[in-house]
Amino acid sequence: MxxxxxxxxxxxxxxxxxxxxxxxxxxxxxxxxVPPLYFAQVRVVLLPPVAAQPNAYGYTSESLIDLAGVVARELRPPTQDAQSVSGDVTLVGEGIRKGFSVTQQNSGGQWQYRFDEPVVEVQAVGATPSEVRAQISTALRQVESTLAEIQDEQGVIAANRVRITLNPLQPQLIEEKGSxxxxxxxxxxxxxxxxxxxxxxxxxxxxxxxxxxxxxxxxxxxxxxxxxxxx
The missing domain is CATH 1.10.287 (Helix Hairpins)
Incomplete structure (x- = not known):
């Protein structure tokens, strides 16, 4: 024909x-x-304490990496069993339209876990910019409170506590329209x-x-x- x-x-x-x-x-x-989605991502970097007094979590980068892993595990949903294989994996890419996540980036690939940085990745996605900002703020507060609780259990005084900084300092909103x-x-x-x-x-x-x-x-x-x- x-x-x-x-x-x-x-x-x-x-x-x-x-x-x-x-x-x-x-x-x-x-x-x-189809309405657009809004997405934001920020890296929470764990820093050693300023004081030189002993802190079991502040001696080496390895201990800070371990502490970052503990924080990520505490805030990980029960249904999430594995860490992200790549830092390029986002909530939008996973089909999630609302919520936030706190993860530790796995540098070892699919079959091996390897964590090289004392960093937790915070992502948020939502239907409006204000919703995403609220999700990011909630996630960061939970990271700070979880880190404080862990050090409270170890009896670490305020001068010897692990600090955090954000990279970038202000999470940038991205409008995800797709092609x-x-x-x-x-x-x-x-x-x-x-x-x-x-x-x-x-x-x-x-x-x-x-x-x-x-x-x-x-x-x-x-x-x-x-x-x-x-x-």
Whole structure:
């Protein structure tokens, strides 16, 4: 079947063609009206205490890395069993539309855990900028309180406590719109292919039946011609 045959079939099957166009239009309308998501991320860096007095969590970078891991585990939801393999993995990429996370970045890959920095990653996602700012603030307060509770249990005095700093100092909001042009193109292409496939399939079935009827009629005509000649 040629392209012109498909176009002709689409014209004959205009009801199906119209239905396909309407579905494509609804898909494009949905993509255009999808509200954007807002995302923010900040690194909470653990720093050794300023004072030189003993602190079991402040001697070396390894102990600070361990402390960061304890904080992340305390704030990790029960349903989350593993740390992120890559720092590029975001809540938006995981399909989460509201909430925050506190994780320790795993540098060892999928099959091995390795943590190289005394850092916890805080991410937040929401439908509005104010919602994301509130989520980030809540997460940072929980990091600070968890860190304080851990050191309270060890009896660390205020002068010897591990400190934190943010990188960057002010979390930057990012509007996640996705590629709407790509999504619209995919919907239109899928709709066209699907519609033409349905219309073309129906056209082939009808044409095939017509050809079979023509062949049977031709065969009967040939047999009649042979009978006349024999007579």
């Amino acid at each position: 040629t392209v012109w045959d498909l176009i002709a079939n689409a014209g004959r099957r205009w009801v199906l063609t119209l239905c396909g166009a309407l579905l494509m239009g609804l898909g494009v309308l949905w993509v255009v009206n 709407r042009v790509r999504a619209i193109g995919s919907i239109v292409l899928t709709g066209l292919v699907s519609t033409l496939a349905v219309v073309g399939g129906l056209g082939v079935g009808r044409g095939g039946s017509s050809r079979r009827r023509s062949k049977r009629s031709g065969a009967r005509g040939d047999a009649s011609a042979v009978g006349v000649s024999s007579a």
